[in-house]
Amino acid sequence: MSINKLTYRKIQTAKPKNNPYKIFDGRGLYVLIKPNGTKYWRMKYRIKGKEKLRSYGRFPEISLDEVRNLASEDLALIRQDVDPIKNDFESRNNEKLEAKNSFQFVASEWIEKRIFTWKSEKHKADVIRSIELDILPKLGSISIKDITPVDVLECVRSIEERGVGETAYRALQRIRSIFRYSIATGRCLSNPARDLTPALKKIIVKHHPALTEQKIGEFLNKLEKIQGSKFTKIALELIHLTALRPKELRFGRWEEINLEEENPEWRIPGERMKIKADKEHIVPLSKQAVVLLKDLRSMSGHGEILFTGRNNPARPISENTMNKAIAKMGYKGLHSSHGSRTVFSTISNESELWPVDAIELQLDHKLKDKIRAAYSRGLYLKQRRKLMQWYADYLDELKLKEK
DSSP: OOOOOOOHHHHHHOOOOSSOEEEEEETTEEEEEOTTSOEEEEEEEEETTEEEEEEEEEETTSOHHHHHHHHHHHHHHHHTTOOHHHHHHHHHHHHHHHHHTBHHHHHHHHHHHHGGGOOOHHHHHHHHHHIIIIIHHHHTTSBGGGOOHHHHHHHHHHHHTTTOHHHHHHHHHHHHHHHHHHHHTTSOSOOTTTTOGGGSOOOOOOOOOOOOHHHHHHHHHHHHHOOSOHHHHHHHHHHHHHOOOHHHHHTOBGGGEEOSSSSOEEEEOGGGSSSOOSSOEEEEOOHHHHHHHHHHHHHHTTSSBSSBOSSOTTSBOOHHHHHHHHIIIIITTTOOTTHHHHHHHHHHHHHTOSOHHHHHHHTTOOOSOHHHHHHHHHHTHHHHHHHHHHHHHHHHHHHHHHO
């Protein structure tokens, strides 16, 4: 059989006719020339007794040499009784399947399933940004079943090398969770991220400095006498009477405060708390806290926020302002605004007068037992009212001892 009959010039100069016609190269390969002058590559072949027609695109986009190479590859398959058209179809299906099994595709599914459980928009944005910037560039294109522990470790270590150890740990947790989802949906059989935590540098947790019970009375006496911003002074006094986190206290708004009822309280919207929640966080206010808030209202009650900043009344004082005041009192490295929570927790727990759950709920700590947590929020509110008044009175006693 004569082959390679065509030349580039012969194809290029072939003129269109009223009807489509063919010019052959050999072994079933030919150019189909349409009346509009468009030229298509085709190959006719038989496999298992059936005649088939293979398409390779248009001339000159597909050159003569390229199409001959493609035809030779197909003829080799045909000699093995493999249909090249069916083979292409299966390859494309396999490529689609591989795309659906890529880490990136599975991660996007995982996000879609989880995103409704994430309480805040900031948390959603942080998780998605972490996956897109820190994880997908390394793992995204790899089939999830082919990813090894070494691949995952290289990914998280590249984050760790930027000096952001906590970010690396969170990335590892998210990769681990994505693999658990992948196993559940039948994409892979094992979790290569499962045992990698020991391979990362240990994060040294820096605890907020906090005074002992023996020193807090002396501190509170000095606090009463400090010169400077009265907003800062009241903020520091209140943070020791409420067990709030500094940010939760500083961003307090007057609309959250109720001083007129029999049981005065501060109701902080769930989205403002560190542990985001649908329900607000209720802070029972002691008599001492009420006095301070009434004094504060006489200074900032016409605005929306409690602790207005000195330079911008629309912004609250900063945590740095509070901690600088503590440092000026001589307690730098010994105590902090956040350390007031440690003082409250230590004194309340060591008194053995109050249920642990009541103390934990006052600190807005998440109780591990969800059923007990839901039950406790209502059950312990009365006890928390008594707890916060007891604690305020106890701090007064400590102050008297040190005078």
